[in-house]
Amino acid sequence: MKRKSVTSRDVAKLAGVSQSAVSRSFSPDAKVAEKTRKKVMAAARELGYRPNSIARSLITRSSRTIAVVTYSLENPFYSFMLEKASRYFQQQGYHLQLFFAPSDNGFDTVIDDIIRSQVEGVLMLAITLDSTQAKEVADFGIPCVVINRTVNFDGISQVGSDNHSGGYWAGHYLASLGHRRIAYIAGLPNSSTDLQRKAGFLEGLAKDGLTCHAVEIGNYRYADACHATRRLFASLPSPDALFCANDLMAIAAIDTLRHEFGLSVPEDVSIIGFDDVPMAAWPSHSLTTLKQPVEFMASKATELLMAQINQVDTAPENIMLPVTPMLRSSTRRSIHHSKKSLKELSDAHHRSAR
Amino acid sequence: MKRKSVTSRDVAKLAGVSQSAVSRSFSPDAKVAEKTRKKVMAAARELGYRPNSIARSLITRSSRTIAVVTYSLENPFYSFMLEKASRYFQQQGYHLQLFFAPSDNGFDTVIDDIIRSQVEGVLMLAITLDSTQAKEVADFGIPCVVINRTVNFDGISQVGSDNHSGGYWAGHYLASLGHRRIAYIAGLPNSSTDLQRKAGFLEGLAKDGLTCHAVEIGNYRYADACHATRRLFASLPSPDALFCANDLMAIAAIDTLRHEFGLSVPEDVSIIGFDDVPMAAWPSHSLTTLKQPVEFMASKATELLMAQINQVDTAPENIMLPVTPMLRSSTRRSIHHSKKSLKELSDAHHRSAR
DNA sequence: CTGAAAGCGCTAACAC
C-alpha cells in the first residue's frame, strides 16, 4: 500500500502548470489565479499529494518546531503544563517535539539532538541546566525558557514562582499554629525549587525561634515520600507538622500517616504542600498548599518563547510569579495540642514497625 | 549571538577536506580514515558545527520521527503511557512529535499535519478514528497503532484490553455482593472503551437478573464525574453500588459520596473503577478496579509500531490484553445491607441539596 | 579512502 511519494512536480505535470505554481497554490498568501489553484488542488487531490514539510523547512530554514523537555510526567503539575503549552504552540502552527531527560547522565546527548533538529525554541520543564549546557543552546541562538528551575546563565529566560516566600509562609504558618516539631520532606536534592523552598521554610521557622525538626528526601515522588514519612515518624519524638516540597509528597505523607500510623491530619499532624495540583483540592486530602499560578506560568512561558522566536533581539527575562497560600484542612485551625498522648503516639509507632 | 548557521561545507574548508568527507565523518558507519575524521571533528568543534537533521531527513527520506496523538493528559493512565512510549522511541533514536486532538472538530487538520510531517509512525492514545481518517493515514503507508480505542478499519493496528470482560466482572461482582441498585458512570460517549465496558457490565448484571439502576455521563473526567454522582444520588432510591468507566471518575465518586453526601464507601456504596492508575492503590481511596496492563500495553504498542516501521510488510495486529480485577476496599466484603436506614439516606440527600 | 557531482522536494527571486 506504500505509495511512492508524490511530489509537487507530479502534481504540476497532471495539472499542466509549473512546479512553482503548485508550490504557490499551497502557500496561503501567494499570488495565484484562483483558477490555477483550483486546477492544482484537483490534481493534488487526485494524486493524494501533500507538501513535504521537511523540504519546506530546509529551504525556509524554519522548522516551526519547538522542543519541550521534561524529566517526568508523574507530577500532574507538569503534565498539565505540557498539555497547556502544547496546545498553545499547536494553535500557533508550531510542532512540538517531546524529549525526556534520561534518568542517567546523557543529557548532553539530548541537547545535541535538539540542536541538530533545528528547533526554533526550547521549553524546559523542571530541567536543571548547568551553565555549560545553557551556554550551548544560547550560543546557537535558540530561544529557551526554563520553567521552575533557576539557571545560572543570563542568556536564558526563566519563569518560576516565589519558592522562597512560599517556603517562608509554610514555616511561619506552621509555627504560628503552635507546632514545635516541624519537619521537611525535600524534593529533588539540589534542584533550585527545593533549595529555595527549604531556605524560605527555615527562615520562616527561625522567625519564630524554631529550627527544622528533621529532613528526609522524597525526590518529589509519591513512593519516595511514603518512605520519607516512615523514616520521619520512626523515631520519637515524631514531628507534629510537615512541610513537603510538593503536593504529591504531601499527599503521600497524609496517606501514610493516616493509614499506616493511625494518625489524624490535621489533628495530630499538620501538613503543607506546594503546587496546588488539582488533587490537592479533592476533599479526600483537602491539602493546604502554596498555589503556583500554573496556568499563568504556562502562558507566560509560551508567550515569552514566542516573542523571542519572532523578534531576535528580545532580551531574556527572568520572571518570578507570586504563590498563594491555599488554606484547606490539612492544617489545624488554631493553637491546640494533639489529642493523642505521647503514649498513644508511641504505640502507633510500634504498631507500624512490624 | 545568533551565529550564521555553519554547514558541512564550512567545516570541510577549515579541515581541508571535501564536504562529503565531513558528511562521512558524522555517519557512524562510513568508511573514513581515522585521521580524516579526527581533522573533521576538530574543525567541527571549532566552528560549533552540528549536522542539520532536516537536510539529512530530506535526502534519506526518513524523518526518524513518530507522532503521538492524544486528547488529554488529565488521566494519569495516558501520561504514563506517553512517558513510557516516548522514552522507548527516544532510546531507539527516534524523535517524538506530540499532537493534541483539538477539543472542537478539526482533527482532520491534525492528520493532514502529521502526514505532511513525514513521520514514520503514529501512536494514537485513546483517539477515536473514523474509517475515513484511518484509511487516510493507512493509504499513505504510515504505520499506525491505536491504543485503547477500537477502529473500524483493518489497515491499522490496535492494542487495548478486554473491556467487555472487565465490565462483565464489575457487574457480576457487584451483584454477587448483594447490591441491587447498581449504577454506571459513563466515560466519553461513543468511545469504544465506554461502549464495551458498559455492554459487559450490563451483561454481568443481567446474569444475576439485574438491570442497570441508572446511568450518568462523566466523560472520563474528575469534575464531570462529581456532577454525575450528584445527579445519581439526587433522587431516591439512590444507588447502592457504582461502576465507573475509569478510575479518575471512581475516585471522584468516592470523594463526592463521602464528603458531600456523608456516605461511606464501601459500607453504604460499593465502587469499582477501571484502569488501575497509581492513585487507585493509594490508601486514601483503595479502589477496587480492573487493572489494564499499562506497561505491557505500552511496550506492545511501541514494539508493534517499530516492527511495522522496520518491515514494510508486517501485517496490522489487533491485540486485546486481559484485565485483572484488583480487589481493594472500595467494595464491601460480603453480603449485608447498608448500615444506614432509608431515612438517613433521605436526610443525606436533602442535606446535600442546598 | 576520497572528491566531484547529482539530487532529496521545496521556496523564492527573477524575468516574462
Next chain:
DNA sequence: GTGTTAGCGCTTTCAG
C-alpha cells in the same frame, strides 16, 4: 500571474 532558475544542507553513487 506564471514559469524558469537557483539553491537549502545534506547523503550517496561513481570515478579515481
